[in-house]
Structures are given as C-alpha cells and as structure tokens.
Amino acid sequence: MKVGVIGGGPAGLTAAYELAKGGAEVQLFEASDAVGGMCRSFQLWGQTVDLGPHRFFSSDARVNRLWLEIAEFDYRMVDRFTRIYYGGKFFQYPLQPTNALANLGVIEALRCVASYGRQRILPEPAGESFESWVVRRFGRRLYEIFFRTYSEKLWGISCQDLDADFAAQRIKKLSMAEVVKNAMGLTGKKHQTLVDQFAYPLGGTGMIYERMADYIDGLGQVHLNAPVKHVTHKNQKVTGVELMSGKTVKLDHVISTMPLTLLSKGLEGVPQRVVEATKHLKFRNTILVYLRVPETDLFDDQWIYVHSPDLLVGRVTNFRNWIPELYGQSGDTILSLEYWANDEDQLWKETDQQLIERGKQEMRSTGLLGAAEIIDGHVVRVPRCYPVYARNYKSHLRVVTDYLSQFQGLDPIGRYGAFKYNNQDHSILMGRLAADNLLTARENDLWAINTDYDSYQEAATITSAGLVSAETA
Numbered sequence: 046m047k048v049g050v051i052g053g054g055p056a057g058l059t060a061a062y063e064l065a066k067g068g069a070e071v072q073l074f075e076a077s078d079a080v081g082g083m084c085r086s087f088q089l090w091g092q093t094v095d096l097g098p099h100r101f102f103s104s105d106a107r108v109n110r111l112w113l114e115i116a117e118f119d120y121r122m123v124d125r126f127t128r129i130y131y132g133g134k135f136f137q138y139p140l141q142p143t144n145a146l147a148n149l150g151v152i153e154a155l156r157c158v159a160s161y162g163r164q165r166i167l168p169e170p171a172g173e174s175f176e177s178w179v180v181r182r183f184g185r186r187l188y189e190i191f192f193r194t195y196s197e198k199l200w201g202i203s204c205q206d207l208d209a210d211f212a213a214q215r216i217k218k219l220s221m222a223e224v225v226k227n228a229m230g231l232t233g234k235k236h237q238t239l240v241d242q243f244a245y246p247l248g249g250t251g252m253i254y255e256r257m258a259d260y261i262d263g264l265g266q267v268h269l270n271a272p273v274k275h276v277t278h279k280n281q282k283v284t285g286v287e288l289m290s291g292k293t294v295k296l297d298h299v300i301s302t303m304p305l306t307l308l309s310k311g312l313e314g315v316p317q318r319v320v321e322a323t324k325h326l327k328f329r330n331t332i333l334v335y336l337r338v339p340e341t342d343l344f345d346d347q348w349i350y351v352h353s354p355d356l357l358v359g360r361v362t363n364f365r366n367w368i369p370e371l372y373g374q375s376g377d378t379i380l381s382l383e384y385w386a387n388d389e390d391q392l393w394k395e396t397d398q399q400l401i402e403r404g405k406q407e408m409r410s411t412g413l414l415g416a417a418e419i420i421d422g423h424v425v426r427v428p429r430c431y432p433v434y435a436r437n438y439k440s441h442l443r444v445v446t447d448y449l450s451q452f453q454g455l456d457p458i459g460r461y462g463a464f465k466y467n468n469q470d471h472s473i474l475m476g477r478l479a480a481d482n483l484l485t486a487r488e489n490d491l492w493a494i495n496t497d498y499d500s501y502q503e504a505a506t507i508t509s510a511g512l513v514s515a516e517t518a
C-alpha cells in the first residue's frame with residue numbers, strides 16, 4: 046500500500062514514522078521548508094527557540110513511550126514556574142493562597158468566595174457557552190479575573206459566543222476543590238493544567254519531529270516545500286494527491302493534516318452544503334514577536350499569561366528559563382510575545398516594525414524589563430493556529446466530517462486537520478492510531494479522539510528516569 050501523508054507536524058510525522066517503522070511505503074508532503082509544524086524549533090540570535098511556549102505533557106503511556114523512543118535521554122525535566130499578569134499584579138499559576146490573597150486584597154477575595162458560594166447555592170441556569178460553564182463552576186468574579194479577558198483575547202469573540210466545548214475539553218474536571226487542594230500543597234493525581242514538571246527536549250520542542258523526519262527519510266520520503274493542492278479521488282475512493290506545483294502522485298491512502306476546510310473544499314464534486322458549512326469553521330491566527338534583551342536574569346517564569354485587557358499581548362515566553370541547552374553561551378534573553386488576530390484584523394496586517402514597536406511598548410508597561418534595553422526584534426506569523434469553537438460549530442463540523450467519512454482511503458487528523466484544539470500529545474496519538482489502523486486493520490475511531498481524553502488503558506508519565514507508571518508515580 047502506498048500511503049501519502051499531508052503535513053509534517055506532530056500528527057503527520059507520527060503517522061509517517063509509525064508507518065515507515067511498520068514497513069509501509071510512505072511519502073510525506075510538507076508545505077513549508079521545515080518539519081515540526083507549530084512545534085518546530087529554529088535558531089534565532091544564536092539560540093534555539095520555539096513558536097511560543099511548548100510544554101509536552103501526557104499521562105498516556107502510548108504517547109509517552111513513543112516520545113521517549115525518539116528523545117532517548119536527550120531531554121530535561123523543567124520545574125514549571127508560570128504566572129498570570131492582571132491589573133498590574135502577578136498571580137502565581139497554579140494559584141497559591143498567600144500570593145492570591147495579597148494580590149486580590151481581602152475584600153476582593155471575600156467577594157470571590159461569596160460569588161462562588163452563590164453558584165453553589167443558586168446556580169445560574171446551565172447554558173452552552175464557555176461563560177456559563179465557567180461561572181457555574183467557579184463563580185462570576187473568578188471568571189471575570191481569571192478566565193474572561195484572556196479567553197476573549199485568544200479567541201477574538203465574546204465568551205458568551207464561545208462554545209462550552211472549549212472548557213469541557215481543556216478544563217474538564219478541574220474543580221474549585223482541586224484548585225484549592227493544589228494550592229494547599231495536598232498531593233494526588235493532578236489535573237493537566239496544574240502539572241508542575243514537564244519533559245523538554247535538549248534541541249527544543251522541534252527536536253522530536255526532526256528526528257522522526259530523519260527516520261522516515263531513511264526509509265521513505267519527506268518532501269519539503271511541497272504544498273498539496275488537493276486530494277484526488279474516483280467515486281470517493283482516494284487515488285492520490287496533486288501538489289501546488291501541478292505534479293500528481295498516485296497513492297492508495299492519504300492521511301491529511303492540512304486544514305480540514307481546505308481539504309474538503311478541494312475535493313472534486315464537493316457538495317455546496319459542505320462548502321457552506323466550512324464557512325462557519327474559522328481559525329484564529331497567531332503573531333509571535335520575538336525580542337532580544339542583552340540580560341540574563343529578567344524574570345523567572347517560563348511563560349506568563351497576560352490577562353490585562355489594556356494590553357493586546359496574550360502570553361510572554363522567556364526561553365532563558367527552560368533549559369540551559371537552549372541559550373548556550375549567549376548573554377541575551379529571548380522573549381516571544383503572542384498576539385492573536387483574524388485575517389481581516391488590522392493587527393494581522395501590521396508591518397513587522399509596527400509589531401515590534403508594539404511589543405516593546407507593551408513589555409515595558411508590565412515592568413518586567415526594568416531598565417533593560419531591547420536590541421532586536423523578529424516576527425513570525427502563524428496562520429490558522431486555533432480552530433475557533435464558536436457556539437454551534439459542532440453542527441457545521443458534522444456536515445463536513447459526515448461527508449469526509451464517505452471517502453475510502455482518507456483520514457483527516459491533527460489540530461487543523463481535524464478541527465480539534467489539540468496539544469502535541471493529542472496530535473501524536475491521532476497519528477499513531479491512524480497508522481495503527483492501516484498496519485493492523487484495526488478500526489480506531491480517529492474522530493473520537495478528544496482533546497481531553499482519559500480512556501486509555503495505561504497511565505504513565507515521563508520523569509528524569511524515564512517512564513513511570515501512574516501507580517508508582
């Protein structure tokens with residue numbers, strides 16, 4: 046069987062890696078000049094940086110085994126230190142009682158408790174929005190401080206228009222009791238968002254995917270600068286792909302991680318109702334502004350969430366606080382500032398110089414830089430980063446997925462490939478299971494892999510000594 050994989054991010058590379066290992070004939074087509082997708086690492090001002098913060102964490106033994114098979118022992122454990130910047134104050138995240146109390150003040154803290162208590166006694170009616178989901182669980186005041194502003198910056202829509210699915214997938218099962226228990230230092234199995242240590246590759250997040258690509262290239266083929274225009278088919282049976290260059294490649298099966306909307310619109314004979322449905326499936330873009338500061342000791346966080354509504358920046362990463370291998374002998378600190386925008390937004394159209402100036406001003410206003418200079422700037426634009434879970438998106442998505450499910454030999458997977466708000470571990474799992482279906486004729490339901498799944502058989506996490514099962518950890 047000849048298998049083609051569209052996209053060299055974590056999902057596509059994992060699928061191709063597993064297929065190559067299993068003896069299948071595989072070719073991977075990547076649109077850009079490098080592998081890793083949103084998880085790629087690159088060299089900047091003599092250091093290794095990622096596209097914003099990339100923490101790898103999973104409790105799924107299948108995902109972790111694969112990650113370790115590739116990383117071997119070329120990783121370090123990082124002690125997470127992250128904070129939230131809001132109203133001119135820095136809140137430790139996960140929350141710590143004394144820090145939270147000092148920042149909120151006694152009166153505001155009591156208001157938060159009262160507002161939480163009110164939801165316990167007299168909950169607001171359940172709705173389908175992110176706002177209603179969070180308010181019912183944490184109370185309105187905590188929602189306003191810790192959830193609303195950041196989420197609205199990220200998604201570009203009101204939290205009332207954001208589907209509760211986002212919360213259900215990402216903060217599912219996180220309860221006030223768990224937040225408080227964690228803040229009191231009580232141990233137990235931690236919710237993913239509260240995990241305080243994670244594994245990080247010596248060569249940056251992208252190292253894992255570069256190694257996968259090297260392995261595949263040894264057995265099959267990895268084509269860079271090879272954007273796929275569309276998947277070809279005959280009577281809904283896949284026959285291959287056509288590249289933007291006009292070249293066609295015959296294939297028996299295609300695993301696609303290109304945007305779901307573009308994949309479906311590109312199929313010959315696509316019905317108008319499917320085209321209409323894709324118009325409701327929107328992606329949010331990211332702009333990363335990198336700043337170079339000739340100092341080594343600016344602040345301790347690996348990243349900071351910027352909730353303050355007066356700043357457009359949403360998150361700041363300090364690459365100097367991950368592992369020393371990233372910055373080597375350099376005497377500089379590299380920061381990356383994340384901004385989110387839609388195609389039509391003025392922000393997306395700003396020049397690099399305007400964005401760098403904006404980044405400099407906003408960083409200065411936080412006080413995080415003190416008197417330090419900023420001596421250089423660099424901008425990376427990442428289109429279609431976040432699948433927007435606008436309310437009712439599922440009904441439109443279903444029209445598209447029902448249509449694609451009729452095709453024989455086509456598996457859409459990945460973050461924008463399946464329109465799922467994946468982290469890298471979810472994309473790795475999708476790639477793994479897609480390959481597994483082909484190699485072993487299993488029928489793992491790839492659409493069913495959620496972005497907060499816990500139905501795996503074996504739980505194990507990565508430690509400095511390798512994989513440790515959940516019972517031992």
Ligand SMILES: Cc1cc2nc3c(=O)[nH]c(=O)nc-3n(C[C@H](O)[C@H](O)[C@H](O)COP(=O)(O)OP(=O)(O)OC[C@H]3O[C@@H](n4cnc5c(N)ncnc54)[C@H](O)[C@@H]3O)c2cc1C
Binds near residue numbers: 054
């Ligand atoms: C700022 C930021 C921070 C993040 N932080 C974390 C984190 O802390 N932890 C974590 O686990 N995850 C994080 N993520 C998410 C992580 O990057 C993604 O989950 C992961 O990269 C998804 O992998 P993927 O293979 O599904 O998609 P992608 O990484 O998007 O890969 C898709 C690939 O397909 C290629 N492609 C697209 N169209 C075509 C075409 N027509 N032809 C050929 N190739 C094509 C693209 O160029 C790309 O290389 C973060 C993402 C961002 C943007």
